[in-house]
Amino acid sequence: MPELKSVLKEIVEETGKVAEPGKATGNIPLLSKADTKKFGIAVITREGEVAVAGDADEAFSLQSISKVFSLTLALEDQGTKVWERVGREPSGDPFNSIIDLERHKGFPRNPFINAGALVIVDMLLDGGNGKDKDRVCELLKRLTGEDTIAVDEEVANSEESSGFTNRALANFAKSFDNLNNEVDDVIHAYVRQCSLALSCRQLAKAGRYLMLEGVDPETGVGLSEPSRALRINSLMMTCGQYDGSGEFAFRVGLPAKSGIGGGILAIAPNVASIGVWSPGLDHNGNSLLGTLALERLSERMGWSVFR
C-alpha cells in the first residue's frame, strides 16, 4: 500500500490541473461566489494517523453533509421508528424534487433528499423538546472536541430568506401529516444545521464513529447500537450523492455524503474517515474535484468496499 501522505500530495497536484473544476452552487446566493480553485482533503485512519493536504483547515459550509449527523441523532432518539416516516430507497430524482413526495403521499424516499432531511429535523425538534435548534452543532462539538464549531449566521440568514423549495417541501410533508412542528421552526433548525462551518480536518474527525462501528476512538462518543453505524454507511452508499449515487459508488466505492457547499464526508469502513472540499459542483450537485480526489484515493489505497 502506498504511503498516504504522498498519495494526498499527488491528488492535490492532479486536482490542481483540472481546467474546469465545476461551478459553485447557485442555490444559495452567499455561496455562489466561492473560489472553485480551492481544494482541501483530510484523512484520519483507524490507527489515528492524520494526513491533510491543500486547504484542509479552511472552514466551508456543511450543507447536506449535516444530514448524516441529524439522522444519527434521530436514530438515537427514536430508533427504528424513524423508518415509519422516512424511507431508505434511492429516489431516482434530483435532491430537491417534490414529485416523489406526491407519488408517495408525503413519505420521503430517504433521509438524504431534502424532503427526508426536513422530516428528520422535525423528529429532532420533537426529541429535543421543540426548542433546541442546534443539536447537530452540539453533536459536532462533541465528536471533534472543538468548541469553536458554529453556525455561519450570514449563510443561515441568506438561506432562510431564500429557501422557497425547502419551504414547499416542508409544507407538502405537513399537508400529509408528516411534520409535527411548525414549518418555520423546522426550516429554521434545518437551515442552521446546513450553515455549520467546518474544515476538512474537523469533518474527518467528526466521521470517525462511522468508520469504527459507532464509537469515536478518541472521544469515546458513540452510538448506542454499534450496527447503527453500518446502517448509516449503507444509506450514504445508496443515497448519499443524490441522483449521482450510483455513479459515485461505481467510481469511488465508498459510503459518502456530499453537500452543495462542496464538501464530502467519505468513510472507508474500519480503515479511514475522510473529509474533502472543493466548491465547484458537477451537474448532480456533488463536488467535482472532491469526487475526483476520492476516486483517486480509493484507487491508490485500494479502499473500495467492493474490492
Next chain:
Amino acid sequence: MPELKSVLKEIVEETGKVAEPGKATGNIPLLSKADTKKFGIAVITREGEVAVAGDADEAFSLQSISKVFSLTLALEDQGTKVWERVGREPSGDPFNSIIDLERHKGFPRNPFINAGALVIVDMLLDGGNGKDKDRVCELLKRLTGEDTIAVDEEVANSEESSGFTNRALANFAKSFDNLNNEVDDVIHAYVRQCSLALSCRQLAKAGRYLMLEGVDPETGVGLSEPSRALRINSLMMTCGQYDGSGEFAFRVGLPAKSGIGGGILAIAPNVASIGVWSPGLDHNGNSLLGTLALERLSERMGWSVFR
C-alpha cells in the same frame, strides 16, 4: 468468526419457521406455482471452501440474475462504451417501469432494470455477430465448468409468449434508436438467458470472479480488467434489488442481484460468493427468505461491506 456450516444450519432452521414466506411471481405463469417452502443456500469462500444447506442442488430459474452475466459480457465486448447507452443510477421505480424510459428519452437508468437489460442484450447480439443467442449460457458453463447448464425451454416458451411489458420496453427503447437489432431477436435472447436453470451451488460457483477481482480461482476464467469486478459489484449494491436496493443494502450490506425466480447472487468481496434461493417474493420482487438468509449470514459472519 463462527463456523460457516453451523451458521448455514441455523439459517435453514430460521427460514423454515417463517409462516408466510412470500408469494411466487405472478409474472410468468409457469413459475407461479413454485413451492415457497423450498429454500437452498451455497457459499464458496475465497479459500475454496464450499458450504451448502437446504435445497442447494435444486435448479431454479435464473431470471434477472442473468443480467449480471450479460452485463459482464457486454463490458468485455465494448468496455466503457456500454455506458453511452445505459446509465448507472438507481431508478426509484419498479423493475418493469416504463416511465423513466420516457423521461430519459430511451436511456435506461441502469443495466439491471428490464429496459437496461434489454439494451445490454442488444449489445451482446451486436458483439456476437447477431446470431449467437445463448452467450450467457456459454459463459455460465465456463464459470462453473458444468456443461449441463441449459435453458429451461418450457419456461422460455412461457415467457416469450407472455412478456408484453418487455416487448413494450424494447419497442420503446427502439423508438429512441437505443436498440440495433430486431425487437423479436432481442426478446428471444433475453428470455433465453432469463430461463437458464441453475442450482444455488452452481450460482455461487459462477459468481467467484466477482469475489476475487475478476478472476475465477479454479477455472482461471476472468475479466480482462480486474477493476471491472468491483464496478459490477457497485452496480449490484445500488441497483441490484430493483426498488428495494436501499433496503437490501441497509439490512444485508452486500452487493447482490435478485431474480423473480427467487434466486439471489450475493458477493462478499474478497471473502465469499453466495447463491441462495427460495421462490416466495416480497413486494419489491425479491426473495423473502433469500433476503432474510443473507441478512443473517452477513450479520453472523460480519461480512457487511459497511462494517
Next chain:
Amino acid sequence: MPELKSVLKEIVEETGKVAEPGKATGNIPLLSKADTKKFGIAVITREGEVAVAGDADEAFSLQSISKVFSLTLALEDQGTKVWERVGREPSGDPFNSIIDLERHKGFPRNPFINAGALVIVDMLLDGGNGKDKDRVCELLKRLTGEDTIAVDEEVANSEESSGFTNRALANFAKSFDNLNNEVDDVIHAYVRQCSLALSCRQLAKAGRYLMLEGVDPETGVGLSEPSRALRINSLMMTCGQYDGSGEFAFRVGLPAKSGIGGGILAIAPNVASIGVWSPGLDHNGNSLLGTLALERLSERMGWSVFR
C-alpha cells in the same frame, strides 16, 4: 323547448332521490360537516328571466369558483401578459397536484388548478398596489349589485391555518421566480377570495358577463374586450372541473367552474348563466348533485354547446 321553471322543479325532485349524494370536502375542516342533502339552483336567461329552485338563496363557500373572477381581473389588469406566467392546458392531474409544477419548472398548466390560481392572485396583488386583498369581493359586489357579499371570516381563518398544500404550491412557484409577492400575502388574498359566501342566485347573477360577450346586461359592468368572455368560457370548458373536465364536457357540454364548497357556475353562451350548489362531492372534487343537475338541465333545454 320546455318551460324552465318546470325543468328546475323536476331536477330538484330527481336530485332529492339520490341516496348517496357524495361527501363534503375533507380539505377544509369547517366545510366538512356541510349537509349533503342541501341543493339549490338558479338560472338567469339572456332575456333576464330568473328561475330558482331548492336552496337557491342559501349562501355557500365560493372556493375555486372564485378563480374565474380573479382570472377576469388579472386579464383586465395585464391582458395577454397573463399567459406568460400561466398556461392554458388541462393538467391531467388532481387540482392540488405539485408534480406538473416541477415538470414545467414553476409554470402552472392553467389558471384553475391551485398553482395557477395562486399565480393569478399574485398578479392581482401587483395590479392592486400589493395591498388590496379583496378585489374579487369588490368585483362580485359590482356584478351582483349586492353590497352584502362578504368573506366568511371563520372559513377564511380555518383555511389559512390549515392550507399546507397551497403554501407548498406557492413556495414552489416562488422558487421558480413565478411569484412576486410574499407567500403569506398571496395565501392570505387567495384564502379570502375562496372564502367568499354567495348564494346560487347571486352566483348566477355574477356570471352574466360571461353569457353575453363580456358585458353584464343589468349593471353594464363588463370586460374591456368582449372576446375575453369567450376565452374564459373556453378555459372553463377544458380545465374548469379539474381532472373531471373531460367527463363534465362529455355529460353536460357547458363551460363551468366548480368549487369544493359544492358550487358550480355554468354558462350557456348567449342563453343563460347558472348557479348550482350541493355540498357532496364526487371523486374529482366536483359537486355530485350539481353536476347531475346541470346534465339534466342541458339535456332538457338543449343547451349543450356541442349540439
Next chain:
Amino acid sequence: MPELKSVLKEIVEETGKVAEPGKATGNIPLLSKADTKKFGIAVITREGEVAVAGDADEAFSLQSISKVFSLTLALEDQGTKVWERVGREPSGDPFNSIIDLERHKGFPRNPFINAGALVIVDMLLDGGNGKDKDRVCELLKRLTGEDTIAVDEEVANSEESSGFTNRALANFAKSFDNLNNEVDDVIHAYVRQCSLALSCRQLAKAGRYLMLEGVDPETGVGLSEPSRALRINSLMMTCGQYDGSGEFAFRVGLPAKSGIGGGILAIAPNVASIGVWSPGLDHNGNSLLGTLALERLSERMGWSVFR
C-alpha cells in the same frame, strides 16, 4: 355575417404570407418531405353550401383524424361499454406518451391519444369478427359517397415498419389485459386507418354527421343515438389537439381533431363541418396554418361555441 367564400379567400391570403409555416412530421419518413406551403380548406354548411379554397382537393394522410371515425364505430358496436376500457380526460401529456398508461394501469386517458386509439381499434377488430381491418375506410366511403377513398399503401408500409412507439403502447396496454387481439393485428389495422388519404372536401363531407346531431343530411348515414354526436364533439374539444387542446379551444373555440399529416376536422355544431390541411406542424403536432385558418374562420364567422 360575412360571406363565407370571401372569408376563405382572405384566409388563403393570410396563411400564404406566413413565413415559417411549421415543420412536416418527423415521425413518419414518407410524410416528412411534405411541402409546408400547401394549404387547403373546405366548409360545408348545415344548408349544404360547399365553399373551398386553396388545395382543397388534394389528398393528404388522415392520420389521427381517423380516431374520430374509429371511435364512432366503436360506440356503435359497444355503446357505453367503450368507457370501461378508455377514459374521457385530457392527458396533460404528448400524444405518444406512455407515462400515463403506467400511472393508470393500462387504462388510456382518452380515445384520441395513441394508446386510447389502439384500444379502440382493438374493439373494432372484436366487433368486426377480427378480420375486417378496413372498417374506417368503409365508413368514410359511406359518409362521403366516394368509393375511391383508399389506404395509401406506401404510407401504411412506411408506418408499419417504423412505428415502435405505437408497438410499445400496444404491448403495454396488452400487459394490462386491455387488448384482446394480437399486437400485430391491432397495429396493422391502426396503421391502415391512419394511412387513409382524403382531401379537405372529402373530410368536410365525412364530418357532417357530427354537425347535425349524428345524421348526415345527404347520405342519411348516421348514428343510432343522436346524442352520440355531441359526446364525440365534446371529446374533440377537450382532447382533440393532444397537449394543445386547451390552447386550441381558447383560440378557435370549436371541437376539432388534428392529425400529424397536417389535416384538421373541425365542427361548428349545427352550422358547419370544416376540413383544413397544411403539412407544417406546431410544437404540439397540430397543423400550424390549419389552426390559424380555423382561428380566423371562427372569429370572422362568429362560430365559436363559447360565444
